[in-house]
Amino acid sequence: MLTTQRRALISARLSRDGEIIAKRLADELDLSEDTIRRDLREMAAEGLLKRVHGGALPLVPPLPNFAARQEIASDVKRRLGRKAAAMIGTGQTIFLDGGTSNAEIARALPRDMQLTVVTHSPTIAAELERHDAEVILIGGRLYKHSMVSTGASALAAIAGIRVDLFFLGVTAIHPAHGVSTGDFEEAAVKRAILGQAADTYVLATAEKFGAVSPHRVAGIADLSGFIVPQEIKDETLASYRDADITMINA
Amino acid sequence: MLTTQRRALISARLSRDGEIIAKRLADELDLSEDTIRRDLREMAAEGLLKRVHGGALPLVPPLPNFAARQEIASDVKRRLGRKAAAMIGTGQTIFLDGGTSNAEIARALPRDMQLTVVTHSPTIAAELERHDAEVILIGGRLYKHSMVSTGASALAAIAGIRVDLFFLGVTAIHPAHGVSTGDFEEAAVKRAILGQAADTYVLATAEKFGAVSPHRVAGIADLSGFIVPQEIKDETLASYRDADITMINA
DNA sequence: ATATTTCGTGCAATATCGTGAAGAGTCAAG
DNA sequence: CTTGACTCTTCACGATATTGCACGAAATAT
Numbered sequence: 001m002l003t004t005q006r007r008a009l010i011s012a013r014l015s016r017d018g019e020i021i022a023k024r025l026a027d028e029l030d031l032s033e034d035t036i037r038r039d040l041r042e043m044a045a046e047g048l049l050k051r052v053h054g055g056a057l058p059l060v061p062p063l064p065n066f067a068a069r070q071e072i073a074s075d076v077k078r079r080l081g082r083k084a085a086a087m088i089g090t091g092q093t094i095f096l097d098g099g100t101s102n103a104e105i106a107r108a109l110p111r112d113m114q115l116t117v118v119t120h121s122p123t124i125a126a127e128l129e130r131h132d133a134e135v136i137l138i139g140g141r142l143y144k145h146s147m148v149s150t151g152a153s154a155l156a157a158i159a160g161i162r163v164d165l166f167f168l169g170v171t172a173i174h175p176a177h178g179v180s181t182g183d184f185e186e187a188a189v190k191r192a193i194l195g196q197a198a199d200t201y202v203l204a205t206a207e208k209f210g211a212v213s214p215h216r217v218a219g220i221a222d223l224s225g226f227i228v229p230q231e232i233k234d235e236t237l238a239s240y241r242d243a244d245i246t247m248i249n250a
Numbered sequence: 251m252l253t254t255q256r257r258a259l260i261s262a263r264l265s266r267d268g269e270i271i272a273k274r275l276a277d278e279l280d281l282s283e284d285t286i287r288r289d290l291r292e293m294a295a296e297g298l299l300k301r302v303h304g305g306a307l308p309l310v311p312p313l314p315n316f317a318a319r320q321e322i323a324s325d326v327k328r329r330l331g332r333k334a335a336a337m338i339g340t341g342q343t344i345f346l347d348g349g350t351s352n353a354e355i356a357r358a359l360p361r362d363m364q365l366t367v368v369t370h371s372p373t374i375a376a377e378l379e380r381h382d383a384e385v386i387l388i389g390g391r392l393y394k395h396s397m398v399s400t401g402a403s404a405l406a407a408i409a410g411i412r413v414d415l416f417f418l419g420v421t422a423i424h425p426a427h428g429v430s431t432g433d434f435e436e437a438a439v440k441r442a443i444l445g446q447a448a449d450t451y452v453l454a455t456a457e458k459f460g461a462v463s464p465h466r467v468a469g470i471a472d473l474s475g476f477i478v479p480q481e482i483k484d485e486t487l488a489s490y491r492d493a494d495i496t497m498i499n500a
Numbered sequence: 501a502t503a504t505t506t507c508g509t510g511c512a513a514t515a516t517c518g519t520g521a522a523g524a525g526t527c528a529a530g
Numbered sequence: 531c532t533t534g535a536c537t538c539t540t541c542a543c544g545a546t547a548t549t550g551c552a553c554g555a556a557a558t559a560t
Contacts, residue, residue: 002271003303003547023505033506034551053556054506054557120389122372122373125397126376128392137372137387137390137399139388139389139390139407140386140389141386142385153410230560273515273516284518284539288538304516
């Protein structure tokens with residue numbers, strides 16, 4: 001690839017994605033990071049972009065849809081997402097539930113990783129547009145609040161799929177009442193997926209512990225484990241210990 | 251090989267590949283790089299191409315690849331989208347195909363309109379997150395290039411749905427070859443939807459007319475009409491008149 | 501506070517460039 | 531047939547550009 005073309009690509013990516021990440025582009029183009037960084041440095045000198053640590057940003061503010069996408073996932077959720085992504089092996093088939101925590105898993109997945117991602121969330125599917133991963137989208141009636149497919153057709157589609165790993169999203173986690181969520185249909189879909197997964201993990205931010213939502217998804221013992229932020233107190237987690245499930249710190 | 255022939259070849263390669271790499275062409279033609287570079291130098295002096303280190307590029311950047319196409323919802327597409335949205339009645343069920351034009355329809359829909367939108371594009375579904383519309387998502391294996399579900403399960407889901415209005419997205423429109431698209435699976439899905447729709451309209455930007463893509467979706471007469479930008483020339487559209495379909499100006 | 505990532509710089513290896521000179525072929529006038 | 535003018539090509543070589551690597555500094559993550 002010619003240098004000029006590479007620079008043109010950088011410009012195009014900048015306006016499309018709203019950012020350039022030096023390392024990622026270097027991997028993608030199979031070049032050293034030095035080359036990419038040199039490009040960025042020189043293009044910055046020409047006033048074509050703004051250099052930042054790790055890559056570059058456009059001078060003009062990015063498109064609105066990117067701005068929306070960029071919504072700040074809290075630092076905690078990003079950490080949980082990275083930890084979860086690290087649990088996934090090449091070639092596996094995983095199911096990503098909807099929700100912002102699981103969207104962070106999608107973002108944390110290496111772009112060139114070979115795996116199959118099943119999801120009933122169009123938002124998550126959209127996140128994976130530029131990944132190499134095979135994406136299986138579960139259709140159905142869209143439940144807007146959580147942006148996931150529900151209903152009979154979703155259940156039917158789920159019944160035909162087995163996955164290695166399921167990352168379940170819930171709104172509440174309680175030692176006695178298990179994990180639960182706010183919508184009846186949504187809970188039914190989650191239960192269906194749970195039944196098809198070899199292992200199920202929940203990304204558990206602090207505010208969910210001790211809470212109960214109307215529709216139960218599963219008991220604590222039905223899960224393989226939780227991924228919890230490390231700053232959560234031990235006594236909060238103590239009441240879950242007897243269920244003998246894994247607590248992964250992130 | 252004559253100099254003139256060689257230069258003609260260079261021009262042809264430039265428009266076909268969007269680049270000339272001096273060394274590669276020299277090897278291929280079994281000539282020294284000097285000769286190629288002299289050609290490039292002189293053609294650049296005549297304003298036929300742009301010299302760059304390592305070879306040459308066309309003066310006009312190559313066809314908007316997918317990355318760039320994604321980019322700007324041109325003013326034209328927004329107009330088409332608004333016109334299409336205006337055709338939709340309250341309470342109707344419509345199917346939105348993937349693609350940037352159809353995304354503009356979704357954006358142009360009033361937030362509080364009561365209707366049912368069926369789509370196999372997670373991107374379109376995500377656009378409708380804050381609309382009151384009921385959204386039915388068609389699942390399947392995600393074809394990344396266009397971001398739409400394809401495959402047997404998508405076809406099965408489509409077979410169970412009837413819609414009032416289908417907004418079809420294609421890459422090419424030709425009087426004799428009908429409307430066509432670049433992917434085999436994608437074309438099959440589009441045909442399936444067409445069979446379930448009472449009316450089908452295509453948002454037709456100027457560059458699509460007269461073009462032909464590998465996989466035919468339908469003949470012109472199988473459609474209800476086109477929504478075309480008003481600045482398109484009458485003679486361009488003349489060859490479609492005999493099919494007796496509606497041309498809506500936007 | 502420490503580990504990891506990213507940065508900038510200098511440097512060496514390689515690729516590409518421009519120039520001028522030399523070789524090869526063509527053609528027409530002598 | 532020979533010669534000289536002309537064109538096109540290749541070769542040689544110094545100049546310039548590009549790339550990857552090493553290493554200490556700075557920024558960022560844990």
